[in-house]
Amino acid sequence: MNQLLQGVDVYLIGIMGAGKSTIGKILARKLNYRFFDTDILIERVAGKKIADIFAAEGEEYFRDLETQILKEVSAYRSSAIATGGGIIQKPINWSYLRQGLIVWLDVDLEILKKRLSKDQNRPLAGKLESLLEKRYPLYSQADMHIKCSSNQTPKQVADSIIARIPAMIMNKK
Numbered sequence: 610m611n612q613l614l615q616g617v618d619v620y621l622i623g624i625m626g627a628g629k630s631t632i633g634k635i636l637a638r639k640l641n642y643r644f645f646d647t648d649i650l651i652e653r654v655a656g657k658k659i660a661d662i663f664a665a666e667g668e669e670y671f672r673d674l675e676t677q678i679l680k681e682v683s684a685y686r687s688s689a690i691a692t693g694g695g696i697i698q699k700p701i702n703w704s705y706l707r708q709g710l711i712v713w714l715d716v717d718l719e720i721l722k723k724r725l726s727k728d729q730n731r732p733l734a735g736k737l738e739s740l741l742e743k744r745y746p747l748y749s750q751a752d753m754h755i756k757c758s759s760n761q762t763p764k765q766v767a768d769s770i771i772a773r774i775p776a777m778i779m780n781k782k
């Protein structure tokens with residue numbers, strides 16, 4: 610698999626709660642790749658939680674940091690990258706995402722609501738439905754669409770991504 614992948618990066622996109630961080634970590638382990646999580650890196654650079662960045666500096670500041678971090682991680686090969694749910698909003702971010710394979714984790718709204726009900730660190734969680742509607746056409750531009758059902762474990766989702774990677778690479782050539 611690794612030979613076939615030739616170090617091509619895998620970017621996970623999708624709305625908050627879709628499983629990008631959870632599945633990205635598993636993918637990286639299985640592919641023997643580096644793992645990056647743009648949200649975690651933003652918190653590290655800013656020295657505070659996402660909710661506090663939004664509250665103190667605002668969303669625009671967060672988005673600028675997000676682009677800067679994405680640019681930096683896109684310089685590495687052989688990595689799986691869990692992105693933030695809104696990374697697809699800025700056109701410039703697509704120029705970095707397009708350097709690898711873009712995988713959209715698509716999860717039903719009811720499952721997302723349950724997953725996010727206890728998350729205090731996602732300031733936009735209250736706008737889930739309208740964000741999903743607005744972003745759907747953007748997520749749809751991914752190379753791979755993974756429709757996740759409620760009974761699939763993160764490991765099973767990671768395996769189904771891995772199974773489809775060779776065909777994706779052929780299509781990109």
Ligand SMILES: Nc1ncnc2c1ncn2[C@@H]1O[C@H](COP(=O)(O)OP(=O)(O)OP(=O)(O)O)[C@@H](O)[C@H]1O
Nearest residue numbers: 624625626627628629630631693694724761762763
């Ligand atoms: N396939 C799955 N089955 C059950 N629970 C899952 C699955 N994938 C993720 N989860 C759970 O859903 C929650 C959200 O997952 P995760 O943090 O990976 O999402 P995310 O896409 O990274 O969200 P965000 O954009 O907010 O960072 C976590 O509690 C995680 O354990």
Ligand SMILES: O=C(O)C1=C[C@@H](O)[C@@H](O)[C@H](O)C1
Nearest residue numbers: 625648693694695731732733
């Ligand atoms: O969907 C969004 O806009 C966000 C999702 C999270 O991953 C974080 O990047 C942040 O809370 C914003």
Ligand SMILES: [Mg+2]
Nearest residue numbers: 629630648691
């Ligand atoms: Mg995440």
